[in-house]
Amino acid sequence: MTKIKKIVLSYSGGLDTSIILKWLQETYGCEVVTFTADLGQGEELEPARAKAEMAGVKDIRIVDLREEFVRDFVFPMLRANALYEGQYLLGTSIARPLIARHLVGIARGVGADAVAHGATGKGNDQIRFELAVNALDPSIKVIAPWRQWNIRSRMQLLEYAEKHRIPVPSDKRGEAPFSIDANLLHTSTEGKILENPAEVAPDHVYQRTVDPVDAPDTPEIITIGFERGDPVSVNGKSMTPAALLTELNGLGGRHGIGRLDLVENRFIGMKSRGIYETPGGTILLSAHRGIESITLDRAAAHLKDEIMPRYAELIYNGFWFAPEREMLQALIDHSQAFVSGEVTLRLYKGSASVISRASPCSLYSADLVTFEESTIAFDHHDAEGFIRLNGLRLRSWAARNGR
Numbered sequence: 215m216t217k218i219k220k221i222v223l224s225y226s227g228g229l230d231t232s233i234i235l236k237w238l239q240e241t242y243g244c245e246v247v248t249f250t251a252d253l254g255q256g257e258e259l260e261p262a263r264a265k266a267e268m269a270g271v272k273d274i275r276i277v278d279l280r281e282e283f284v285r286d287f288v289f290p291m292l293r294a295n296a297l298y299e300g301q302y303l304l305g306t307s308i309a310r311p312l313i314a315r316h317l318v319g320i321a322r323g324v325g326a327d328a329v330a331h332g333a334t335g336k337g338n339d340q341i342r343f344e345l346a347v348n349a350l351d352p353s354i355k356v357i358a359p360w361r362q363w364n365i366r367s368r369m370q371l372l373e374y375a376e377k378h379r380i381p382v383p384s385d386k387r388g389e390a391p392f393s394i395d396a397n398l399l400h401t402s403t404e405g406k407i408l409e410n411p412a413e414v415a416p417d418h419v420y421q422r423t424v425d426p427v428d429a430p431d432t433p434e435i436i437t438i439g440f441e442r443g444d445p446v447s448v449n450g451k452s453m454t455p456a457a458l459l460t461e462l463n464g465l466g467g468r469h470g471i472g473r474l475d476l477v478e479n480r481f482i483g484m485k486s487r488g489i490y491e492t493p494g495g496t497i498l499l500s501a502h503r504g505i506e507s508i509t510l511d512r513a514a515a516h517l518k519d520e521i522m523p524r525y526a527e528l529i530y531n532g533f534w535f536a537p538e539r540e541m542l543q544a545l546i547d548h549s550q551a552f553v554s555g556e557v558t559l560r561l562y563k564g565s566a567s568v569i570s571r572a573s574p575c576s577l578y579s580a581d582l583v584t585f586e587e588s589t590i591a592f593d594h595h596d597a598e599g600f601i602r603l604n605g606l607r608l609r610s611w612a613a614r615n616g617r
Contacts, residue, residue, distance in 0.1 A: 227262025254398025305400025466493025
């Protein structure tokens with residue numbers, strides 16, 4: 215085993231990372247610093263501190279990253295209207311580079327030569343954590359216990375916990391629970407019955423949204439203000455990024471907005487099925503496309519739509535800190551210079567529908583598109599030449615084919 219002086223562990227305080235903490239202490243015989251990120255997962259984080267203290271950890275870091283998460287990661291991603299495989303709003307994917315950045319920062323600050331995570335060898339998160347560390351500081355070693363230890367089953371995991379007197383909650387002793395990841399942008403749920411894509415997800419899987427069938431029978435109208443592509447207000451009230459997303463999560467959840475049952479293609483090569491809930495993010499995606507529809511030039515908007523799948527795939531696959539993602543981000547951010555104004559949406563039974571949009575930077579000209587008499591000079595005869603030129607190749611093609 216490589217000699218390690220100090221390790222910074224991404225630590226949730228849950229069963230897996232509590233066992234990993236003990237395993238790192240035993241295996242490497244060095245100090246372990248725990249880092250717990252508050253990303254708005256909605257859980258009390260102080261129990262993580264208590265568990266780390268019980269394990270003899272001297273340096274315990276619990277950091278509120280909610281504003282940084284939304285401002286520096288979620289909002290830049292939403293400027294791109296990013297959807298992986300056309301559906302997934304990347305709630306788990308976008309959180310990992312932020313956690314990795316703080317792991318590296320803490321490691322540098324305390325003189326640690328390694329960081330550790332609790333991601334398994336089958337998932338995407340191991341790739342996201344480790345590619346981020348590679349990009350930020352390749353001198354730091356990454357320890358992935360699930361790829362190193364000889365624990366191969368849930369029973370062995372529980373046996374290890376019993377042997378080392380690691381408390382095991384009663385709900386963790388029986389059947390394997392759902393695997394749940396949560397932050398301010400979304401919740402994702404995998405495992406158990408969801409591993410069979412032919413089975414309907416049970417109602418209790420959903421945590422943030424009501425069933426659209428049971429949502430209010432009366433629509434709710436809201437207005438979101440944008441400045442340079444980022445949302446800044448709800449119903450005229452200015453908010454910080456995290457507060458704004460929290461507000462929209464509440465509104466969207468009440469109306470059953472943002473549910474997704476998805477079978478996706480993991481980067482590592484397998485398909486997996488998950489249940490995602492992204493109420494606020496779904497509202498913001500609809501609103502952002504609404505304000506872009508009147509402020510972006512046609513070619514710029516279409517170019518953004520062309521590069522979006524590539525951009526989303528980079529985030530999903532863990533390349534947030536890669537040069538190509540940063541290059542695409544520069545292009546996307548440049549496109550947002552005039553994406554400012556207000557969008558009004560109707561929230562109703564699982565949908566967030568744009569019903570009006572207005573901007574001081576609008577490219578929309580009612581005078582130009584009107585069917586009535588226009589004050590703007592537009593010669594209808596110009597369309598004839600436009601059509602003839604665009605039809606030239608079609609006429610040549612038809613003549614060759616005997617049409």
